[in-house]
Amino acid sequence: MSGLERVVMHIDMDAFFASVEQQTFPFLRGKPIGVCGDPEGRTVIAAASYEAKRRGVKTAMTLPEAKKLCPEIILVSGHPAKYVDTSTRILAFYAAFTDRVEVFSIDEAFLDVTQTAHLFHGPEEIARSIKSYIKEHFGLTCSVGIAPNKLLAKLCGEMHKPDGLTTVHPSEVAALMETLPVQELCGIGPKTQEKLNRLGIRTCGELGRYPEKQLNGIFGIVGSHLKHMGQGVDENPVLPYFHEPATKSMGHSFTLDKDTRDMAEIQRHLLQLSEQVGRRLRRDSFAGRTVSLVLRYADFSTFIKQHSLKSYIDDGLRIYQVGIKLFKELYQPPRLVRLLGISVSGLVRDLKQTMAFENARAGSLFESLDAVNDRYGEFSVARARLQERTPGPRVIPPSWRPGAPTPVTR
DNA sequence: TCTGGGGTCCTAGGACCC
């Protein structure tokens, strides 16, 4: 390779939500815990402590499954604001080492230290400083991977968890990839793994040697990308937040506590979801013109129907009107509904003054309502039909970015 | 007590316009 090798670091907090809870509540330390939404509701494990992981409990596992594997697991309802606060303070520390910090999720970040590592006695020293800072100030551990690109940094960071520090030098890449199973790479999920396996490709070495034309014939333009991944090649730059691509959609969905075909209940949920989406759009000065409705039946079959408008909207009621119309077109009575979702895409920003914006005059009313809700809590002021609501905290969205307001609760 | 919630990207077919 050229002399322009990059040095990329991936930092991943260990069992983040669970570790934060254990730090906040000392009686949880050393015990198997699972952070979830409402422990009484139909949720899944959002994060498991290492004590629970050792018993086989994994992220996205259902609560009954987790309890079966680990009957003494302590289920903790998440505290999103606390995770946001902790994450924000940790991220701020990274800026001491480079301005190239990419926030990958609330508990993961990439740092490009190519230009700055020499100022701090090398990348490993940076990693050790970060680890001891996080340990000292938050009582938390993280695992760090250092490699020539993001793909490999993320990969090697996973190799020694928790509290790991792993470096892969450019000269070691080929040997590492040779025997590495393809599904270990970020971006190769179960479906792609199965397709590759059917082609006789099990390791990255095999993937990297496979004829590109044949991969492209099966995977389209993703084929070339896959071949590169197999070779450990990844040219994607570390993108600081101010270079991040703009938000493309915003939405919320909700699994009902009990499957239903009651139209009044369905309308109520759709209105609440629409209001939440509208409020979030306005909070970030977005408006959108495509509304999507998600409908999941009791048998888990899921359908999406969308409709594009001529003008941009950010008003919950307008979103609801389109959403309920889509629902009625899509719904097959008397099937039982399990989940409802509403999202708005085709987003533009700061459209308030333009003619294309449908709701210019209602703007000041929303500003007043939003201000009240910001101050006194979500839905302090809301439409009368939303007085009957399902309470309970929600777990943080992985799409969270620093600077974003406190996550939505319901 | 079977299977959360919030996103992005890609594909593919049809409509429509030039």
Place this chain on the structure above:
DNA sequence: TCTGGGGTCCTAGGACCC
């Protein structure tokens, strides 16, 4: 009367990530 092709938008569905 018939023959195209390219580009863009819209919609539905699927794969993947944390």
